[in-house]
Amino acid sequence: MKPSILLIVSDQHRLDCVGASGSYPVSTPRLDALAAQGATFSSAYTPIPLCTPARQSLLTGRRPETTGNLWNYDLGPRIPALDPASYSWPRELQKLGYRSRYLGKWHVNPDHDPTDFGYDDWVPLDAYDRWRAQQYPDSSLLEDWFGEVDPVPTADSRTHWFADQTADFIREATASGQPWHARLDFLEPHLPCQPTAEFADRFPVDAIPQWRDFEDPLERKPYIQRQQLLNWGVEDYTWEDWAPIVARYYAVIAQLDDAIGRVLDAVDEAGAAADTLVVYTTDHGDMCGSHGMMDKHYVMYDNVVRVPMIMSWPGMIAEGNVIDGFAYNTLDLPPTISTLTGIPAPPGAQGLALFDHVDTGLIPTAALEAREQVVSTYNGQQFGLFIQRMIRTRSWKYVWNPTDVDELYNLDDDPEELVNRIGDDSSTRILADLRKRLYEQLLHDEDSFVENEWMARQLLTGRKLPTRT
Known part of the structure; x- marks a missing residue:
């Protein structure tokens, strides 16, 4: 049975x-209920915490360093956006007879829209x-980066307008009798x-608890982290300054959940629930x-x-x-959808299928259970170019900053990542192992930044x- 697919x-x-x-104390009862009726991936990671390359x-199913789509095309140095001739699993679904619609944020290519990548x-x-x-011709928003209250009724907010547009498509597509795919961004x-x-x-605001990692002096950490505070003008912010910003973050997440x-x-009202794979994830998180x-x-x-990733x-x-x-949301979902629908797998896929078919349904793949680490990358842009490569295991995280101080965190003792263990003699062996891994x-994933002797020397010889200094 080929499922209809709702990807949010x-x-x-x-x-x-x-x-x-x-x-x-953020409230997401609908996502919680979705997780209760399916699977939650508690150790899912984005391969890159930036909007455009994550969506590409x-x-x-390929890393941005492999495809050359390193950063957002609308900020900083211009690089080619994702070529519409590239493999796209929605195009393969289209060939299989799926009806499809893309709704909301695109941010993949400035000149080609989702219909050039396989959406109807x-x-x-x-x-x-x-x-x-x-x-609402007289309603306006200040567009202050730190947020504000939207004056329109919830039913007419952006979250709920797009939810209603998606619901209309689901009802129409289900009635047609064809399998369908809706992507709501x-x-x-x-x-x-x-x-x-x-x-x-x-x-x-007075009910918003302080983040457990808020009190970080950023000692022995890369210079650019302290510079970021200056870039945003938050270097003197106390929790009293942050609490209303965090409150609005909680609130808009609750509103998103309601939508x-x-x-x-x-999906339920259309009678499509039993035939629909629902996936919820995000491109990356937010420091906030x-x-x-x-x-x-x-x-x-x-x-x-x-x-978060829920299926x-x-x-x-x-x-x-x-x-x-350990799972990658954007790298593992394309081969997973390929496995569940029978469409061609992404050529050179750098993720893996998350589920196998068995007589009783779907079970996590052995490859997923065997994965011992995840790697996430960043290539700078908005505030100056700055390369980063991260490897995370169950107990340790190492961040390679080729042009600044590296970072090493013992996640068993320091889950909030406050103490940089770089330079700690007791961590020498684990550091060498993580650098080698x-x-x-990176070499396996065709990351060209390590394909020279100078970068290799940093990682292999410390x-x-x-x-x-």
């Missing part, structure tokens, strides 16, 4: 801000802007967070005050690289299944200064 992708939703994580990887049609972000301008909770009053009122519920209700920092640039903390297919994926194997993985 948000923008900058950190894992500890899913209600079921129990970490902070989600279409191709597209509802872009500015379609909502035009509708809103007609309905929310802009939320990307800053600026602009929840409606209905949701903003649920999170009073997702409208889409899931449409963690370590005192803003947004996501130039850091590899779990706040930005560890992401549900009633009768096929076991209910309440928490899968702790990172080098081998030719790196442990501190700034």
